[in-house]
Amino acid sequence: MRRGDSPVTEPLREWFARPTEQVARDLIGCTLAVDAGTSSAVIARIVETEAYLGTSDPASHAFRGPTPRSRLMFGPAGHLYVYFTYGMHHCANVVTEMDGVAGAVLLRAAAVEGGEAAVMARRGDGATGAGLLRGPGNLCRGLGITRADNGIDLLEPASRVHLDRRESTPPIAIGTRVGLRHATDRLLRFSWLGDPAVSRPVPRDRGETN
DNA sequence: GTTGCGATTGGCT
DNA sequence: GCCAATCGCAACC
Incomplete structure (x- = not known):
C-alpha cells in the first residue's frame, strides 16, 4: 500500500487495476458523482x-x-485521464491495470440520474433527456470535465468526480470500437443493452448479452 | 520548426 | 453517407 492510501480505498484501487477489458465491462451500470x-x-x-x-x-x-x-495511462489505476481532440472535444477515461502497465477505459455515454438541470445548463444547447451525456464529447x-480534471483520483472523496460501484449486473452488449482507423475489428466496446443513452447501438449480429 | 491528423459532433446531401 | 470545424500532439525533418 502506498503512502496516503487508506484501508478503505485500497481494495477499490485493486478493482480498477484489473485487466482493462474486465474493468470496461464492469463499469457499465456504475455511477459517476460530479x-x-x-x-x-x-x-x-x-x-x-x-x-x-x-x-x-x-x-x-x-x-x-x-x-x-x-x-x-501507465500510472496507477483509478485516476481520470482526460484528453482534448479535434480541436474542440474532451474525452474522459478511467486508468486501469497495475502501476507500470498501460490501460484505460473511455467513458462514451451515461444516463443522467440526478442534476439534470445542471447538465442542461452546461450543455447550453437544446439537448434533453437521454441525449444529454450521449457520446464521449457530450x-x-x-459533466464539465476538461483537462483541468486530468489525473484526478476517482477514489479520493475530495475529488470533483468520483465513481461508485453498481449493485447489480445489467444486460451487456459487446461490439467494435467507434471512430477508429486501426484495430477496428476488436470487440472492446461495452454498453447497457437497449439503453436509450447509448451513442451508437451495437449491431444486432455483433451483440452479446450476459 | 513543420506537418498531418484525430478514441467527435452536428449539419447537410 | 459526406464534410467542416479547430488545435494539441506526436512524428518527422
Whole structure:
C-alpha cells in the first residue's frame, strides 16, 4: 500500500487495476458523482465504455510507449485521464491495470440520474433527456470535465468526480470500437443493452448479452 | 520548426 | 453517407 492510501480505498484501487477489458465491462451500470454537495451536483449512470489497451493496441494512445500526454495511462489505476481532440472535444477515461502497465477505459455515454438541470445548463444547447451525456464529447461537456480534471483520483472523496460501484449486473452488449482507423475489428466496446443513452447501438449480429 | 491528423459532433446531401 | 470545424500532439525533418 502506498503512502496516503487508506484501508478503505485500497481494495477499490485493486478493482480498477484489473485487466482493462474486465474493468470496461464492469463499469457499465456504475455511477459517476460530479460536484457532490454543490448546487450543480450530478449523478450519472455509465451505459457505454470502450477498452484501450497498452503497447499492443494500435488504437491506444499508449501504443508507442509513454508520451507527455499518455503517461497517465501507465500510472496507477483509478485516476481520470482526460484528453482534448479535434480541436474542440474532451474525452474522459478511467486508468486501469497495475502501476507500470498501460490501460484505460473511455467513458462514451451515461444516463443522467440526478442534476439534470445542471447538465442542461452546461450543455447550453437544446439537448434533453437521454441525449444529454450521449457520446464521449457530450459526456465531458455535460459533466464539465476538461483537462483541468486530468489525473484526478476517482477514489479520493475530495475529488470533483468520483465513481461508485453498481449493485447489480445489467444486460451487456459487446461490439467494435467507434471512430477508429486501426484495430477496428476488436470487440472492446461495452454498453447497457437497449439503453436509450447509448451513442451508437451495437449491431444486432455483433451483440452479446450476459 | 513543420506537418498531418484525430478514441467527435452536428449539419447537410 | 459526406464534410467542416479547430488545435494539441506526436512524428518527422
